[in-house]
Amino acid sequence: xxxxxxxxxxxxxxxxxxxxxxxxxxxxxxxxxxxxxxxxxxxxxxxxxxxxxxxxxxxxxxxxxxxxxxxxxxxxxxxxxxxxxxxxxxxxxxxxxxxxxxxxxxxxxxxxxxxxxxxxxxxxxxxxxxxxxxxxxxxxxxxxxxxxxxxxxxxxxxxxxxxxxxxxxxxxxxxxxxxxxxxxxxxxxx
Numbered sequence: 001x002x003x004x005x006x007x008x009x010x011x012x013x014x015x016x017x018x019x020x021x022x023x024x025x026x027x028x029x030x031x032x033x034x035x036x037x038x039x040x041x042x043x044x045x046x047x048x049x050x051x052x053x054x055x056x057x058x059x060x061x062x063x064x065x066x067x068x069x070x071x072x073x074x075x076x077x078x079x080x081x082x083x084x085x086x087x088x089x090x091x092x093x094x095x096x097x098x099x100x101x102x103x104x105x106x107x108x109x110x111x112x113x114x115x116x117x118x119x120x121x122x123x124x125x126x127x128x129x130x131x132x133x134x135x136x137x138x139x140x141x142x143x144x145x146x147x148x149x150x151x152x153x154x155x156x157x158x159x160x161x162x163x164x165x166x167x168x169x170x171x172x173x174x175x176x177x178x179x180x181x182x183x184x185x186x187x188x189x190x
Contacts, residue, residue: 030079
């Protein structure tokens, strides 16, 4: 991938059934819980996930595991809109996730906090589409964290009552969304 980044090369693999592993890339803002999501998916503490007011993940990190008898590779990326680094520098690092997930990701999990959708979250979606191209939306799933905040409400009901801008983002991602409670990391029903 030397030289200029080619957005068209992001999603080359079309027949995913022949792939020996599922490759998932975690993307989103700083502090939304991407690393914790990676740990929840893999059912172990591979990614550094601590409470901090500064970005913890500074480089793409790939970890492997077996999930429901399927080999899975999870790539954690630095958060967009980090307060300590220019966004251009972060975007260059995020592009590396394509190399790390060679030959390319099967899914981008756009991680967002359940209780928060601001203009910055919307800009995050736009930045990711700029980085990976419009085609990436076909492979993007919104993954909400802080599922414990639902307090008995279903994620479907939450989305039905969500802000129109959030609904628009979900629609742009093919209506795909899910919720995790990272505090119940070992709950495999998630």
